[in-house]
Amino acid sequence: MxxxxxxxxxxxxxxxxxxxxxxxxxxxxxxxxxxxxxxxxxxxxxxxxxxxxxxxxxxxxxxxxxxxLTHWQHPEFMAYFPTASSFEAILGDLYALSIPTPGFNWTCSPAATELEIVVMDWAAKLLHLDPAFYNASGVGGGALQTTASDSALIAVVAARERFMALHADDPPNLANLVIYVSTQTHSLGLKAGKVLGLRVRALEVRAEDGYALRGETLSRALEEDKAAGNRPFVLIATVGTTSSGAVDSMAEIGNSLKSHPDVWLHVDAAWAGIALCCPETHDQLQLADLNLFMDSFCTNFHKWGLVNFDCSTLWVRDRKALTTALDITPPFLRTAQGDAGAIDYRNWHLALGRRFRSLKLWFALRGFGVEGFRKHIRHAIALNQTFAALVTKSELLELVTPPSLALSVIRLAPPNVAADALNGLNTALYARLSARPDVALTQTTLNGVFCIRVAIGSPRTTEENIRRTFDAIIEEAKVVLGELK
Amino acid sequence: MxxxxxxxxxxxxxxxxxxxxxxxxxxxxxxxxxxxxxxxxxxxxxxxxxxxxxxxxxxxxxxxxxxxLTHWQHPEFMAYFPTASSFEAILGDLYALSIPTPGFNWTCSPAATELEIVVMDWAAKLLHLDPAFYNASGVGGGALQTTASDSALIAVVAARERFMALHADDPPNLANLVIYVSTQTHSLGLKAGKVLGLRVRALEVRAEDGYALRGETLSRALEEDKAAGNRPFVLIATVGTTSSGAVDSMAEIGNSLKSHPDVWLHVDAAWAGIALCCPETHDQLQLADLNLFMDSFCTNFHKWGLVNFDCSTLWVRDRKALTTALDITPPFLRTAQGDAGAIDYRNWHLALGRRFRSLKLWFALRGFGVEGFRKHIRHAIALNQTFAALVTKSELLELVTPPSLALSVIRLAPPNVAADALNGLNTALYARLSARPDVALTQTTLNGVFCIRVAIGSPRTTEENIRRTFDAIIEEAKVVLGELK
Known part of the structure; x- marks a missing residue:
């Protein structure tokens, strides 16, 4: 051509x-x-x-x-979490695509490294992260990763190396190291354990706590494990769990970890983190305690953040913990600029090469502005309130948990059906819904309760789309109930 | 917008x-x-x-x-290895960019998974890999990864899990596991060790073997380590090393590993692997022995293979080894299709989400055809022969190793300069060259010898570009020699 x-x-x-x-x-x-x-x-x-x-x-x-294709940008796509697309980000990635650079060090293309340094600070400000996480702090900082799984894996590796260094006098056996997650942490926690060959302990959460991890549970586990000779070294906590949008109790977790300062607190806010651009979410998402306690934080702009996949942002409080864990500099990668202290982003992630992804994030942040991001988040939250109101008014459906931002977790729970029949009923309902070409929802289970998730987030979704999906659920629910009789 | x-x-x-x-x-x-x-x-x-x-x-x-920007597509860019760009791949990625899908399972977008299954087989055929590595085999198969570092890390994780399973009766302590690389293996080997917290042993290579790993060296190391209670479980061998394009002795390695069938052989051919599309390279790159012995194989189409970054292809002989090591399927990721056996590519890589990268590879394979790929590879190899001939004829420069495909490794070695002064001289020469805006080369060291690498690979490079770079080297060499006097 x-x-x-x-x-x-x-x-x-x-x-x-x-x-x-x-x-x-x-x-x-x-x-x-x-x-x-x-x-x-x-x-x-x-x-x-x-x-x-x-x-x-x-x-x-x-x-x-x-x-x-499954059309993730279709206004009636409400499965999983949204995957973003915006014209600004498409154009940013198109420009980046035309000037491929492997991005492993500063000289690969100075603009790629320097723009990433700047836009990660812009993004941190958009989300109201503490200045300790800015690249400009010179101590903490942020870098783009492919996915929240990658970000969590990197955080676990940094945590493990910090733990080994802190306990150099009594070096832990790898077999005794334990990664903590909750039963509601995304599977990225289990996967990090599989990749690293380390044990993962999933701490229990309760329905009455809204499926949030409590400090007491964490403290008890830490005492048990330490008494048994195990070495927990990282907790992957969540702001906005996949199943129900739960937010772990950050103040309690932070206070629990005060007596265990060798345990790294990684916060996975892959989906919900973007909502921090709206000040009205700060209490619900526990921003003040996040800023106080967390060692690292991840959110995916490619989910709800108007930037096309992939664009996962990872910030750490101590960049040295990251680069000490990941720095490899053989002779052929040495440069005068790197030797003089320029950031070489290869030491901030797992691989060597990396795409010039800051360009699309820069284009989107400029094209939408802070106001545009807020408007987008508020639009989805408002639609979810509409949806939740429809569920609440319905005689057939119920909310299993309170709506969280733009996520509702529902089930079919008609009067006069025994509680132990509900899982079977909802499994049948979900099977019918997932066979339809016009409905895109996801199943989950919450402490044994089979539920259906409705996740809103496309900028093109309107109230009409919400109502259509609601009507389809009711339609199928009636068929399932008819079959029951 | x-x-x-x-x-x-x-x-x-x-x-x-x-x-x-x-x-x-x-x-x-x-x-x-x-x-x-x-x-x-x-x-x-x-x-x-x-x-x-x-x-x-x-x-x-x-x-x-x-x-x-550093212009990696500039016809005079000859640093590191090339980073590819083609109109076909740009368009493929542009289409993919417009329909973002996180790609973690079949239902995410059936086309993304199915096209990857097909084009990985196309690519395997282009490179003459054994049918055991085709997805169509149902046993082996291939998937796209971000980089050769990622591919190697995945291979090491699969190797570790296979080793643990093979030795379930005598479970190895992680502290005793050892990753083998050679001193010429890319830093991805050391990085895999850092990420996984495992020891890495770099086996020596000799100049007289052309910096290739020999079977004897491997056998000796295996015996030593096993006698010492260590558990080597994977060797990362190389076809086309970064420093000099060396090819490890695959027949010898394969034969050495026959008595150690629990050691996984991963072959990193990040750069040189694409040249396998040309039958005349098969002897040099030891294709027959690769096909016979290797457990996994990686090459990066985003280097010399006409596809824009990122597009790393990884094949394994036993897909179960991979998916056993990486499969996590929580309730919210279960689908009827996955349960029925459709490939869910999340279990073939480290993260959960993945881009729809097969589209750009498909566009490039179709747009160029097998002939187009061969023509591109032969063009670069011919230019390197021209460059090597200029070096050979020159009185000031010498080839440190025989030219390998499109890579020459040279140094300034004028008559009447003592051998122990050459490293200093070449360091000074490289410093001058790397300060020039019009020359892009990389330094390396080969068993203590400071060298300069010239890597050709842009489809737009012509003989005139080669000569200009050669002239610039001579010009700076004369300055350095003048300063010496």
């Missing part, structure tokens, strides 16, 4: 994207209708010998790929 | 990219001229309260970011 063919094909791609968001997406089913194994039979089993014309490639994109 | 503003700004971005590659890049210095800390003073210290017009953002991109 030569330059002029690219110019033409690129503009056609831009038109396609514009048309998709201008309305084409609304007429598509939110869920793909294809069955597993649909694509391989439609494609040759080897690459072509000779290069193909680009028109044949885009034709296949439209014919073969588009029908196999 | 509304849809029509996006349409306009998107087309302007496409024009900018087209113009950049049409020639604007050639008139820019390959290295940025900025100094560390140039950018923060030029930007506000917080995001704007109100969203800004997009024209202000792109104006700043051109004014503030472009001057801070």
């Amino acid at each position: 030569d330059v002029e063919e690219f110019r033409k094909a690129g503009k056609a791609a831009i038109d396609h994207i514009a048309d998709y968001y201008a309305g084409a997406i609304d007429s598509l089913p939110v869920n793909s209708l294809v069955q597993p194994g649909y694509l391989p039979p439609l494609l040759p089993d080897a690459p072509p010998e000779q290069g193909e014309d680009f028109s044949a490639i885009t034709e296949d994109y439209h014919k073969l790929i588009m029908p196999g | 509304d849809v029509e503003e996006f349409r306009k700004a998107g087309k302007a971005a496409i024009d900018h990219i087209a113009d950049y590659y049409a020639g604007a890049i050639d008139s820019l210095p390959v290295n940025s001229l900025v100094q560390p800390g140039y950018l923060p003073p030029l930007l506000p210290d917080a995001p704007p309260e109100q969203g800004e017009d997009f024209s202000a953002i792109t104006e700043d991109y051109h004014k503030l970011i472009m001057p801070g």
Whole structure:
């Protein structure tokens, strides 16, 4: 493909994207209708010998790929958590894509490192993080990661190395190290344990505490483990759990850890963290205690934060803990600038190379401004209040937990149905809902209770979309109840 | 930004990219001229309260970011290894960018998983890997990763879990586990050790073996370690080392490991692996023995393979070893399709979410075809032969190792200069070269010998670019020699 063919094909791609968001997406089913194994039979089993014309490639994109997409940007996508898309971020990533740089050190492209230093501080300010976490502090700082899983894994590695250094006189056996999570921590905690070969202990939470981890539970576990010769070294706490949007009791956790200063507190706020841009969420999300106690903090702008995947932000209170754990500088990576103290971001993450992701975050922060981010978050929260009100008024459905920001957790709970029949009923309801092309929700269980999650977050979702999803749930609920009789 | 503003700004971005590659890049210095800390003073210290017009953002991109770029796609960029860019891959990633999906399971977007299954097989065929590594085998298979570091880390985790399972009767203490690399293995080996908290032993290589790891060295180390109660469980061998493009002795390594079948052989061919598309490289790169012996194999299409960063391909002989090590499936991630056996790629990598990267690889494989890839590789190898011939003819320079594919490792070695003065001389030469805006090379050391690497790989590099870089080296060499006198 030569330059002029690219110019033409690129503009056609831009038109396609514009048309998709201008309305084409609304007429598509939110869920793909294809069955597993649909694509391989439609494609040759080897690459072509000779290069193909680009028109044949885009034709296949439209014919073969588009029908196999789940439309996460569809206004009626309410499964999992949202995955963001904005024109500003698409353009930022397009520019970044055109000037690939592996980004492992400052000289790879000074702009990539320096813009990341700046926009991580902008993002920290947007979210009202304590200045201790700014790159400008010279002590703490932030870097972009691929996902919250990566961010948590990095935090655990830093925590482990800090713990080993603190206990150099009595070096822990790796087999005795323990990662703490709660039973509501995202599976990223278990995965970090699997990757690192370390034990994970999931601390219990109670329904009456809103599925939040309490300080007392943590203190008791720490005492038990230490008495048994185990060495807990990190807690992955959560602000906005996946299952129900719960917020762990940060003040209690912080106070509990005061007598265990060798235990690192990582806070995973992958989804809810972005809402900290709105001051009215600060009490619910316990910002003051986060700022006081946490060692590291992660939120994903690529979830609810208007930046296309991937864009996970990780901040640490002590950057040395991170770089000590991750710094490798062989001769071929040495540079005069790195030797002189320029940030080499390879030492802030797991891999060596990294994409120039700060560009899309910069474009989005500038394009929307603080006001634009707040408006976006408030729009989704308001819609969720509307949805929750519909559930509350309904005779068939109930909220299992209080709505959290833009997430509702519901179940079918009609009068005159025995409590022990509800899980079966809701499993049947969810099976019916997930077979529909026009409804995208996710299941979960909360301490044994089968629930259905409704997560709102697309900027294009309106009250009409909310009502349509609500109506579909009621429609299927009636079928399930009919079958029961 | 509304849809029509996006349409306009998107087309302007496409024009900018087209113009950049049409020639604007050639008139820019390959290295940025900025100094560390140039950018923060030029930007506000917080995001704007109100969203800004997009024209202000792109104006700043051109004014503030472009001057801070190292142009890895510049025809005279010959540092590190190349980082690829092609119009086909840019367009593939642009389409992918517009339909963000976190990709952790099949239902996230069936097309993303299924296309990855297909194109990984296409890529395996392009590189002549054994059918055991195809996804179609149902036993082995491949997945896209971010980088070769990630790929190696994943291989080490899978190797560790397989080793633990094989020795369930005599469970190894983590402190006794050892990762093997050679002294020429990329720093990704040391980094995997740091991340996982495991020991790394770097096996020696000799200049007379062309810096390749020999079977005898490996066998001796295995015996020593086992006698000492250590448990080596993985070897990261290399096809095309970073410092000199060396290829470890795969037949010898494979034979040595026959008596240690619990040791996993991961082959890092991050750079050189793409050259396997050309049959004439198969002997040099020891393809037959790779196919016979290796447990996993990684190459980065984002280096020399015409696909924009990031696009690292990882294949394993036994997919169960991978998924057993990495599978976490909490209730909220369960799907009917996953339960029925559809590939959920979250269990093939470290994180949960993943980008839809197969699209750009598909676009590039189709756009170039097998012939296009071969032509691209042969072009760079031929240019390196030209460069090596210039060095050989020169009275001032010498090749430290035989040219490997498109990499030459050279040093200043004029007659009448004592051998022990050469490192100082070459350090001075490299310092002068790296201060020039028009020369992009990297330093390395080979068993104590300071060298300069010249890595060719941009499709836009011509013989004229090669000669210009050669002339610049000679020019600076003369200055350094003049200072010596």
